[in-house]
Amino acid sequence: MLRREEAKQPTSGAIETWTQPEDEHPDFQRCVEDIRGVLVASRGRTEEERQQYSESLNRAVLGFEEERVRFIAIINDQLAKRRMNHIVPPNRRYATLAEAVFAEVIGMNVLELLLKDREGLEEIQVVGRDIFEVRGGQAIPSLHKFQHVKEVERIQQNLVLFNNEVINPRKRWAEVSLKDGSRVTLTGFGFTAEPTMTIRFYTMKYFNLHTLCHSDYETMDDKIRTVLLCLLRCCFNMVVIGPTNSGKTNLIKAMIAELPDHERIVTIETRHELMLKRDFPNKNIIEYEVSEDDSVHSGNQAFKLALRQSPKRICHAEIRDDDANVYVRACTRGHEGSVTSVHVNELEDAPDAIADMCMLDGRGMSPARLTKRITEYVTQIGIEMGLIDGKRKLLRIGEYVYENGEVKVRDIVRFDFASRAWTYPQPFSSRAVKRMMKYGPEDCGVMEKMGLTERC
Structure with a gap:
């Protein structure tokens, strides 16, 4: 019985x-x-x-x-x-x-x-x-x-x-x-x-930025897509934040989908999640899977090897204590257009959090000088993801600036919770405009027409 x-x-x-x-x-x-x-x-x-x-x-x-x-x-x-x-x-x-x-x-x-x-x-x-x-x-x-x-x-x-x-x-x-x-x-x-x-479960399908604008997802709209394409072409270093399951990986993958196939990209993950080579077999991608418990195959070692493999961009799934210094060096020594994620509550906290990780190795560095360097060269653009009404949304795109010894974020794009729509509070700074003129004068002109820059 x-x-x-x-x-x-x-x-x-x-x-x-x-x-x-x-x-x-x-x-x-x-x-x-x-x-x-x-x-x-x-x-x-x-x-x-x-x-x-x-x-x-x-x-x-x-x-x-x-x-x-x-x-x-x-x-x-x-x-x-x-x-x-x-x-x-x-x-x-x-x-x-x-x-x-x-x-x-x-x-x-x-x-x-x-x-x-x-x-x-x-x-x-x-x-x-x-x-x-x-x-x-x-x-x-x-x-x-x-x-x-x-x-x-x-x-x-x-x-x-x-x-x-x-x-x-x-x-x-x-x-x-x-x-x-x-x-x-x-x-x-x-x-x-x-x-x-x-x-x-691995449920991610093939995404690009256009797909994320679709009504099934509503992660962003066409105007935001245009902004992101400009940021990619102009090789801004970016950091993505947001809680678990908020769409960070989806967004990073969608941005990589927009890049030319010939550009060499190196990804460094503790577990293969992006699966870029599977979904983009024609892209010039090297995928590292590192172990935190194995110094021979650590994130630090992966970075050292990756830097010798002529990467155009480095995609680091999540910046951690041990490899923070190496990632900062990579972003400041020619590997522009790189992207990573970090666990912080607000975009404003990211540069300080990365600086704190860098200081853990005991080197004699000035915290203020290090934070300034990270703000200007590592976290040039911050993107925040979140869950709204059961859908993954891009909540903020911010440009990092360092003024009067403080980290500040200019809100280029911000999701308004009251109206359930995106707003565009501030234009890009003159520093960002100079970068756009260097890498993509046409993109700079598009941003000007959208009211997101001063005169280019």
Whole structure:
């Protein structure tokens, strides 16, 4: 007989999963362990075969239909060879024994129900028994819920089992990444108060600035697109800020889409998210994936190599403490038109935040002089992204200026929350106009006609 963990009914409307205790189904559990052993042993003989096999398993776990069907078929064949097809699945949700075994060995338990509706699903967040779905950049409580925390821990162990990773009392976290950019971050008891899983799907499609003006996105309008194209052609160094899921990566990728294919671009990321070479196979792009825990393949080392590979622009996904100095040097020594992101609350805070990172290495530098240099050469233009009414919006484009020992931002573009429209409070400074005249006199003329510059 099915029985349920004695607990109060959830008040949020969450659906509890009906299961039976494992010890009441020894035949099924033995079947599960046998199939798990077969799958682990089938990784392949060469490193390339093992990597391909792990990738296929990861995709099956995350609900990709082709790999899912493939592994259910493998499981079904193994059950037939072992004459186990007579075993009755312990959970009524599964139509066949193969599907029930798949859910235990590879699948995601109650998350299977979410994965069946992948349309618009950007992220799954699990905290203990609670599940949240991220759609349109916003997390909402799921209708589904784990019945036992141990079910979350079992999924964690399955994920690391097939990826040469561990999560145990000595190492209470793990990360699993797919080639398409999807990734899973896991934490266990002792590191977080409850076991957690964050599954972030790679949902980005091919974007350019014109696409982001479309009514489906409304990230910007045509006037802003014209401004951004001018900034790109005139090789301003830019910094992008905004909360998670606000569209920073989308915007950076859309700007890169507008650049000439022959321009050499170097990207430096801790995890491949931009996937530029995949989407822009004809572009002259070198993509670095760095490790914070490996000094041989650190961001600092990637920068040193990148600077010897004749980049026109450097795209640094997120500026961090260790590589701040190298990025600043790159932007001040000829690699104009570079772009990065930084975690700050306001555009005005970015130069000081980067200066603070640079000071951490203990060099004797004047903070004021360093901030001035960063303001004028590293963060020439700031862009702020945000979520408004469920859509990712460009909220500000600002030009950084350093006046009277202070960092100031001239608001070239600003989103007005009252009217839900963009305004253009200030024109570009004379310093910016000189740069436009140097790199793009025609662009300067366009900005003048739009009322965004003094006379060019």
